[in-house]
Amino acid sequence: MDLSYGPKYRALQQEVLNFVRSYGHLSPRTGGGRKRPDKRALDWQNLLLQHGYFARNIPSEYGGFGLPVDVMELAIIADAFSAAGVSPGIMNQGISMLVPTLLEVGSKEQCAKWVGPTIRGEVLWCQGYSEPGSGSDLAAAKTCARVEDGHFVINGQKIWTSSAHFADMMFLLCRTEADKGKHDGLSYLFVPMSAPGIEVRPLVTMTGRAEFNETFLTDVRIPIDQIVMGRGKGWHVANVTLKYERLLLGDPNKLIHRLARVIELMKKTTLDGVRIIEIPEYRDRLLRIQGEVLASKFHGLRLLTEQAKGEESGVSRLIVKLNGTMIAHRLSSLAVDVLGAAGLPYEPQGEALEDDEATTWQIDNMYDIGLIIGGGSSNIQRNIIGERGLGLPREPKANIKPGAKE
């Protein structure tokens, strides 16, 4: 454990505090990420990139800050931003999932082309994975692409494509090798959402908003080089992305931010004239979750260190999504309980306007259930943890239906 605060770290801490003091007023509101970033968010993002407070460890030739991973630096930056209540930058599927996937398995050309615009928030991505017939059984995807005069021609339907209605690009898992098996017949393609033949239909969720979409692809043509790793490698690439999606969905920094919001809420909300944070029943719930968040926070630092040293984290990494999404839901549940009956008026504003505080918490509380299901549902996570992480045997295979070779 080498967490000593040498001069280098004190200097960084001072630098970040100065930055937050000078520029904090330019920050967009924290949270969100469910709509296209506005000018304020894009300007803030560029400011963070210039100072190395975002994409700090992404190579500079791809638009990052080019420093080696140092968990202490990342913690200092995250803590200072969290304490000041300013936005740590844009969180979306392109930045958190596609960019690390490209850095891990993409070509130099692909990194050079896509990483910069994506981390600047200019190019937004959506994920073309699930289909009506393949959710948990993702590799059973039926959307297919045939090759025709130097192009893939794609036909099929994707579902749960969040952000598809404003995204610029899709990373798509589809079947390109009709003669191959279930897993090795898949490829991972890049599709511009403006391509002819793409139709996006909003899918209204329990929050009352259209956070997801159904995406229909009819004879969509893309150049044959818009593929990561090569034909038949889609399942491998998709799993790299899923690994990062699990980390995104269980991100401890999000929990730390949210815990701070709940504490503020409990300090300012009163019940029969008593601050809720001083009422033992509520306070003990908060403290229990604080313990869970602290454990998650330091677990995250441990994983970052292991990643920087190139060590295999095994099961420790696989638990992050299940752990983080469950705690997040407990936090938002506490928040709606603190709001009580006064938190029941529910008027979502859509994407144009900001929601009031109570509506925001109610949306978060419901959306958390979506996050527990999305990116591999909690029970799929338990299978992954049990089988890949703990080496437990898979369920015996039922007979596979004809058409999908195992």
Place this chain on the structure above:
Amino acid sequence: MEFGLSDEQRMLEDSVRGFLGEKLSMERLRKIAEIGGGFDAALWEGLIEQGVVGLLVPERFGGSGLGLLDAAVVAESLGYYAAPAPFPASLVMAPLALVAAGSEAQQAEWLPGIASGEARMSVAFAGGAGQTGDASVQLEGDRISGRLIGALDGGAASHVLIFLPDGRAALVDAHETGVDVDVRRSLDRTRPISGWTVNNAKAVILGAANDARAVAGRVLDAGRVILAADTLGAAQSMFDKALAYSKERVQFNRVIGSFQGVKHTLADLVTMLEPCRAMVWYAAHAQDAAPEEARIMALQAKAHLGEVGREVARLATEVHGGMGFTDLLGLHYWLKRIAFDRQMLGAPERCRQEAAAVQGWLAAKFGPVAAQTS
């Protein structure tokens, strides 16, 4: 910059675990547990050879001068093997108290004995440490009288370190006239719970009254971190046993670990347990290196491990089915170890109550130690 154990700490862990794995078979553990005194001379000799006893004693007094994270690594290993050895009080809290509050002469008199393994010090709090039950002591000059319950590491103790309500500590020789110890077998047969009766007994007083409460608070917090580490080890051991069993035990012509009901239970267990490791590491590290976070981390680690430990103990037992409930497997030694750790030095509710006070979420003050060290 790294968050994790150093190479030296990993070597220490391997060495202690290698030793315990070899010397402390289930059969041996049962024998020691039958007596229930929490002490075994052969095991203690081995721990002396491992360099465990002088871990926190400064080098100039014959110890290794290491920190609380090193001690936590050892505590986790002891918990993993449910090792009956006086560790939290004797080898962590007592030397820390002596180093923090003892005069040079007092340190020179007592620390070498701890480092050599001859002195074993029980620790008792006369209130303020978050334990149920009554205790009271009076000090007149260098003579102490009273009754203390719930003391740690009382079996085979050569001394008892009594924390007074004002935070100062009275060191009493167990063999002095007027000193009596009632070593009772506890729920956890690997560690007893002891009551000390002192009647006009000679005491050496450590610490000046002005910062004594802060020192007592730090010693108490260090003890809490060590108990959390012990729980982590014990819970990991129960989990590992359940995982291994689920890969062996066959029902309905399949190993039970292939059933999702069992698989998902194990996945839930590892999901709650694994983040605890980094939490305990940081809580231990903070005691030496991050004073502003030391209290909250000790309290939250103790509380969180208490909760996770109980859940792991129950579910790991359930995975073993009826066999888990029997005495035959011996799984219960770990379950009871976790139960003991949970109640000692402040149960989760009490620790969270103190954590609320530390963060200014509590109007009322309580307990002399907690009130003064926040």
